[in-house]
Amino acid sequence: MTAVLTRRPGLAKVTVRKGGSLLHRAALGFAGLVVLAALLAPWIAPHDPNAVDLGAALAGPSADHPLGVDAAGRDTLSRLLLGARTSLLGPLGVVVLSTLLGVAAGTAAAWRGGRLDTLISRSTELVFAFPGMLLAILVVSIHGEGLLAPVVALGVAYLPYVSRLTRTLVLAERARPYVSAYQVQGHSALQICLRHVLPNIAPVVLAQSTINFGYALMDLAGLSFLGLGVPPLTPDWGRMVFDGQTAVQRGYPLSAVLPCVLVVLTVVAFNVAGERWADRVARRDR
């Protein structure tokens, strides 16, 4: 979740069992299914996600509404499907932003060293002092709700994790003989970094970014749950949990439980896929 991203020391050493590959395949399958549902949502959703049928409010599953209706009379299945779009697009923005900027900052810090390195390391330490969610709330309090402000804020908050990882990786890579070989041949630093160093470190960074995707999803869903993320009518899983809370208290938990389950399963799927990837890369390097 958090807000604060976990480094989770030593997770790469979790031994993979026979069942591990089954779990991994299930995780990949589920992640693929969710992405596919998000892409096709407007065509496969049975109803308009904002169409209100107050007469059917809080109704259970039926032929017309396979997953029931929420307290405001909206079809849960349609909202889940279209909610997948916002719920996945936000974390994607966070991950793309933090990965691009983090890799650039980390590579620059490791390659140039000296004052630039000190400056970048100090500022990442400062960002560490602000948990991501808190930074996002601060930004939302200034710019008002919406998806863009929290995505940018979380992107900045996740940046230090990527830049620190990149810095360590590039420092190790720089010491390898192929880099000096290219330097002797007169290749520019930028060329060596872009063509040779980055492709070498990419799997490790991308595996970490896959895990970050899960955390960003949790953070953004949490912000939507607080009413600080997406605007009120946009279907979103976090928002659906918030909307469904009154129904839960009245004893009709379905419209809140389903988005809860989807959030957990999606985060677990991305975590398992990312950890497995990181694990495999680490073993190859050894």
Added chain:
Amino acid sequence: MNPTAFLRFTARRVAEMAVTLLIASFAVFGALYLAPGSPASFLLAGRSPSPEALAALTARHHLDDPFALRYLHWLGDVLQGDFGRSLTYRTDVSRLLADRLPTTLLLVTMALAVVLTAGLVLGRIAAVRGGRTDAAVLVATTLAIGTPSFVAAVLLQGLFAVRLGWFPSSGAGDGLLDRIWHLTLPAVALALYLIGMLARVTRTAMLEALDSEHVTVARGRGVPEHLVIRRHVLRNALGTVLTTGGLIVATLLVCTILVETAFSIGGIGQLLELATTTKDFPTVQAVSLIIVALFMTVNLVVDLLLPLVDPRITLGTRGAAA
């Protein structure tokens, strides 16, 4: 350990923390000036005040002074515990905080107790027993790590408060026992994710320690297994576990915003959520600063405790333990 070196290290870390806090306070203060429109209109957020109220606001925030002077004024006030006036509650922010901080601290402390007990026990039995127990703990922790605290809050509320009626579904209660009863479900919701994380960290650290030669030697000498675990494995794992302390407390402090909102508990987390939705900026500033300050203090304490727990760690190199 050399006491003078420890004192010097402590002084340096405290000074570093003061500088970081200063920069953080500047960021929290400066955020106001990144907002569109004039600071006065932003602080009023659509409320239309009388000319006297506007003059009072201008005087209160020293809006006629230059930026640096305004910051120094504000910082001086904050250091004296004056965070300004809340526009939503029409009272001093420091009073709002004083009313709500105890509830949040109780909730966070209860959650911390749950995290430490359940996390350490689960990690320990997974590492020591292995086999099926280990696999079960691994599956459970994978699920726990994927569960955001607000999801846990809503699900626990639906099951234990609404369906079964064992616990109250909202509020913080009066009196200590009633409070603890009210805060049990929120504390568990807050703890769930961290239990998973801590169990995994403990498990890995203990497996590493179990693998080391001194454990084999101790077993060979015929030291009973429970003593081997307690004296040689758990103690060695403790350093690694302690490094996650800062992270655990930071996560608790941030997630309490979600959990307090879900259970309508009047702590500083819910205050931050209400202040953000009602655009009550002085309150947002105050709560953010308090959360950052608490988080940094915990990190400092962890840094100072580490060399005491694990004498192999030289001062200031916390990475060596991980």
